[in-house]
Structures are given as C-alpha cells and as structure tokens.
Amino acid sequence: MEAKEISQAVIGRLPRYYRYLGELRDEGVERISSQDLSKLMAVTASQIRQDFNNFGGFGQQGYGYNVEFLYSEIGKILGLDQQHHLIIIGAGNLGQALANYMNFERRGFIIKGIFDTNEQIQGKQIRGITVQPMDRIKACVDEYNIDIAVLTIPKDSAVEVANTLVGYGVKAFWNFAHVDLHLPKSIKVENVHLSDSLMKLSYMISCD
Amino acid sequence: MEAKEISQAVIGRLPRYYRYLGELRDEGVERISSQDLSKLMAVTASQIRQDFNNFGGFGQQGYGYNVEFLYSEIGKILGLDQQHHLIIIGAGNLGQALANYMNFERRGFIIKGIFDTNEQIQGKQIRGITVQPMDRIKACVDEYNIDIAVLTIPKDSAVEVANTLVGYGVKAFWNFAHVDLHLPKSIKVENVHLSDSLMKLSYMISCD
DNA sequence: TAGATTGTTAATCGATTAACAATC
DNA sequence: TAGATTGTTAATCGATTAACAATC
Numbered sequence: 217m218e219a220k221e222i223s224q225a226v227i228g229r230l231p232r233y234y235r236y237l238g239e240l241r242d243e244g245v246e247r248i249s250s251q252d253l254s255k256l257m258a259v260t261a262s263q264i265r266q267d268f269n270n271f272g273g274f275g276q277q278g279y280g281y282n283v284e285f286l287y288s289e290i291g292k293i294l295g296l297d298q299q300h301h302l303i304i305i306g307a308g309n310l311g312q313a314l315a316n317y318m319n320f321e322r323r324g325f326i327i328k329g330i331f332d333t334n335e336q337i338q339g340k341q342i343r344g345i346t347v348q349p350m351d352r353i354k355a356c357v358d359e360y361n362i363d364i365a366v367l368t369i370p371k372d373s374a375v376e377v378a379n380t381l382v383g384y385g386v387k388a389f390w391n392f393a394h395v396d397l398h399l400p401k402s403i404k405v406e407n408v409h410l411s412d413s414l415m416k417l418s419y420m421i422s423c424d
Numbered sequence: 425m426e427a428k429e430i431s432q433a434v435i436g437r438l439p440r441y442y443r444y445l446g447e448l449r450d451e452g453v454e455r456i457s458s459q460d461l462s463k464l465m466a467v468t469a470s471q472i473r474q475d476f477n478n479f480g481g482f483g484q485q486g487y488g489y490n491v492e493f494l495y496s497e498i499g500k501i502l503g504l505d506q507q508h509h510l511i512i513i514g515a516g517n518l519g520q521a522l523a524n525y526m527n528f529e530r531r532g533f534i535i536k537g538i539f540d541t542n543e544q545i546q547g548k549q550i551r552g553i554t555v556q557p558m559d560r561i562k563a564c565v566d567e568y569n570i571d572i573a574v575l576t577i578p579k580d581s582a583v584e585v586a587n588t589l590v591g592y593g594v595k596a597f598w599n600f601a602h603v604d605l606h607l608p609k610s611i612k613v614e615n616v617h618l619s620d621s622l623m624k625l626s627y628m629i630s631c632d
Numbered sequence: 633t634a635g636a637t638t639g640t641t642a643a644t645c646g647a648t649t650a651a652c653a654a655t656c
Numbered sequence: 657t658a659g660a661t662t663g664t665t666a667a668t669c670g671a672t673t674a675a676c677a678a679t680c
Contacts, residue, residue, distance in 0.1 A: 225671065227627055231620035235602070249637060261637095262673050269639060277638040278680040294623045295630030313521035318618065325622065363629055388629050390622060394443070406625035410526065410616065412439035414533065414598060415502045417614035419435055421571055421596050422503030433647065457661060469661095470649050477663060485662040486656040 226267050230290055232257070233267070237287040249280035299324045301360050302390075305377055306369035307332040307340070307347045310392055314366060315342045325364070329356040333373075350377075357384040364388045371395035434475050438502055440465070441475070445495040457488035507532045509568050510598075513585055514577035515540040515548070515555045518600055522574060523550045533572070537564040541581075558585075565592040572596045579603035 236257055240248060254261035268274050268281070274289055275281040291297055302320070304311050307330050320327060330347045332338060340347045348356075356362065365386045367374050374393030381389075388404040391397055397405055444465055448456060462469035476482050476489070482497055483489040499505055510528070512519050515538050528535060538555045540546060548555045556564075564570065573594045575582050582601030589597075596612040599605055605613055 223671075227624060230627065231617070231623040234623065235620075251637080260673060262675095263671095265638065265640090266672080273639065275638050276680060277678070278636045280637065293627065293630075295626040296623065298630065300626060300629070309521035309525040313517035314618075317517040318622075323619070323622075325626075364625065388625055390625055404625060404628040406621055406628070408616070408618065408621055409439070410522075411531070412443075413614055413616055414526075414528075414531075415439040415442065415504065416435060417572065417596055417598055417612060418503040418508060418533075419438065419501065420612040420614070421508070422501075422506065431647075459661080468649060470651095471647090473662065473664090474648080481663065483662050484656060485654070486660045488661065 222270050226270055229259075229267060230294055233264075234287065234290045234294060234296075237283055237290065240283045241287050245283050247280050247282055250275070252280075296323055299326055300363040301326050301328045302364040302366055303327070303329040303331065303353065303356060303362050304366045304368060305331050305350075305353070305381075306367065307334075307337050307342065308368060311366070311368035312342055314368065315345070328360040328362060329353070331356075353381070354384050357381070357386060362386055364390055366390045366392070368392045430478050434478055437467075437471075437475055438498055441472075442495065442498045442502060442504075445491055445498065448491045449495050453491050455488050455490055458483070460488075504531055507534055508571040509534050509536045510572040510574055511535070511537040511539065511561065511564060511570050512574045512576060513539050513558075513561070513589075514575065515542075515545050515550065516576060519574070519576035520550055522576065523553070536568045536570060537561070539564075561589070562592050565589070565594060570594055572598055574598045574600070576600045 236253070250261040250264040253264055257264075265275075268286070271289070271293055274286050302325055304315055304327060307315075311330065311332070315327060315330060318325075327343065327345055329352075330342055330345050331350050331353050332347050333350055335349075337347050338349050362385075365378075365381050365388070367378065367389055369377060371393045374391065374395050375397060378389060378391075378397045378399060382399055382403055387402070389397060389399075389406070391405055391407045392410070394409055394411055396407070399405060444461070458469040458472040461472055465472075473483075476494070479497070479501055482494050510533055512523055512535060515523075519538065519540070523535060523538060526533075535551065535553055537560070538550055538553050539558050539561050540555050541558055543557075545555050546557055570593075573586075573589050573596070575586065575597055577585060579601045582599065582603050583605060586597060586599075586605045586607060590607055590611055595610070597605060597607075597614070599613055599615045600618070602617055602619055604615070607613060
C-alpha cells in the first residue's frame, strides 16, 4: 500500500494514537494540534507529526488535525475497517478468557471456530460457539476465509499446530504459546509472551 | 545495582535469552558461543555479546558461555531468584485465566490474594485462594509484602484502583486494563494491551 | 493579513553491527 | 603454541528531536 517501508516503531505506536483519538472523539473534541496531543500522550509533538506523515498529510497548517478524520484514517491503516475471521486453538483458561473478554466483534474480529484436544471441553458453548475437536479445523478453514489463528495451546504443540495451519492456508497467528514459531516469511506472527512481560516487571522491581 | 542505565531494548531481550538458555540447559548443552546462539535465535552475535556485557563478562575467550551459569545469571538480573508476592484485582475471565494458567509459583510469583467487586464471584476458590471483596485489599497489602498488583479490571475503574493501591504502598503494576496509568515515577508499570497487539497483527495482514 | 501549526529537512541521539585486540 | 571466541572500541545505521519554511 505504501511506497516506503514503515518502521516497527511507528506501527507499534499507532494503536495508542487510535485509543487516545477515540477517547477524544467520544468526548466530543473536534480538532487537536500535535502539541496538545503530545502533552496528553507524553510524547514529542515532532514524533507525532513524523509518525502521521509516514502515511500522508492528515492535518492542516494553522488548524491541526481533525479528530474524527484522523481516528478513522488510523483505523483504516490498522485494517480495522475490514472484517477479520479468526479461530481460537485451545479452549483452556486463556482461550476462553480471550473469547469472552476481548469483545472481538466490536473491532471486526469474528470468531468462526474454537478448537481443543480435550474431550471434556468439546461440545461446550463459548460465546455461542461450540468447542470442536482439532480434526475439524481444516473444514472450518476451508469453509470460512480464516485470517487469523489465535494460539492458546501449550508450547509443545504450538509449533506443530502452526505448521499444520500454514498448510491449510492460514496466513497470520496471534501466538500466546511461549515459543517462537519459525514459519515462512510471508506468514505474519504477533507474539504475546506473558511470562516475558512479567519478567520485565520483575526486573524493574529488582533494580532499585 | 548497575552503574550505567540499561536500555529498554536490552531489557526487552533478556527474557528471550533466558528462555532459550533454559531450553539449552534442559537439553543438556553445557556451553554455547555467541555465534551458535545467534544462529539459534536469529539475532547477531555482536548484539548478544553487547547485551551480556552490559552486566559484566559472563563468557570466556576461546570457550564461549557456560549455559547453566549464564542462565542463572540472567535469572538473577531479572530478579527471578527472589520471591514476589502478588495480588490479582479482577477475577473475571482474564484474572481467573492468569491465576490458573501462568504457573506463577514456578518462577517465584506467589499469589497472596484475588479480589473482585462482583458478589457472585466472591467466595469462589481459584487455585486454592478465595476471591474477596475489594475492601479487603488493604488488609492483604498490610499483612503480606505485596510487590505486584495485577490489574484485570475494566479500564474505567483501573485508574482509580491503581491510585488507591499506590496509597496502600503497592510499587508495581502488571496492567491489563486498556488505559494508561499515570502514576508517580517511582511506581513501575508493565502494560499488556492485548487489543493493541491484535491491531498490530491486523496491520500486518492489511498491508500486502 | 497575522497567527498558528503542519509537513519536511537537518541535526542529534542512541542502538546495532563490524572489527579486532585481548586472552583463554 | 595455535585456534577460538570473548570483551570492547569504532563505524554504521536508524530513530528521535529540533528547526523552520510552507501554508492554511
């Protein structure tokens, strides 16, 4: 879509901009300058302008940025204007929590299936979706156009399952398993390593 | 502890090193060179050596690094040799999932209390711990030396609860609420914004 | 028009990589 | 000793910040 590659640093900041702009919009704020936004978010105004300009000019000299427009544009950049079909692999504590908690639908993420190896859990309804055995994954991927597989399974099975899913045509993974997936470069992976995060906090506590 | 400030970039990589070294140790590998580790982890050998040298020399010329020793040293840097007492605020889907799933105790994170406003959930046992009403938090913080509060509550209450807990003496937060906590600089906060993470994945999918 | 604020270029800062002397 | 590999300095690269001309 864009000519030059956007850096990971910039992309990582987009959801936070999106959140603040959404709040401003809900408060009825119509326009905001990079300087005011910088005070609110505790980043430099320069960075804000640089970040937005990676995607073209969203502002207007002497005026600032229109909150509604900017919010919507960042949403588009993040692909939130499109629907994404996802499946959850692993209906344990975390898988169920995500299904219930995330309110995926609100942002256009539609759960099309939940799968688990555990026969005790199979048949259970989560958010109106029946937990199915793993051998039903392929049929689901074939039937719906699945964009994202959420991996909430133990690390031992995660690598194998991910490889299988790539074979089925799944192109993106939201990986909660505590392992690095080594997949073809075209496959997108976003890792959420919760223990890593907790260890960082532990480090912060320890060193003072 | 250290003379010069360690950059966030370095700290962010430590848990991953720790994970790989733990696996190598479990496989019975005794020593490893920065070059071999670099192939395994897909980072440069130079970066590995620079990172470790922030904390002093863990290796030996001509030999490499002793896996067991390095693993243990990184564990110490991350504060994993110490016990941390934590409380979970919010026993909804995510709070329960974390309590059950994380296997906190294994790394020295001891759950000392779980709290929720919802009377339906109060009294319920999670991992042998009874969910208590919010007004019992202070007594818990006073009785045990609570290092970390895990916030798995909606964003509307998170800011207020965090401020209250800071008043009780809590020094660190593992924040799953979708909001930035504005707390005194001495208070450590590690945010896990799951929606931000999913949006990043959405971005990756959208742009090709 | 004058004031405000962007878009964008230039300067700075920090992080990563390369190179190599030190040394096991 | 010779070979291997670290620790560390120097070079490069990229990201952030500052500055200012363009322009609404």
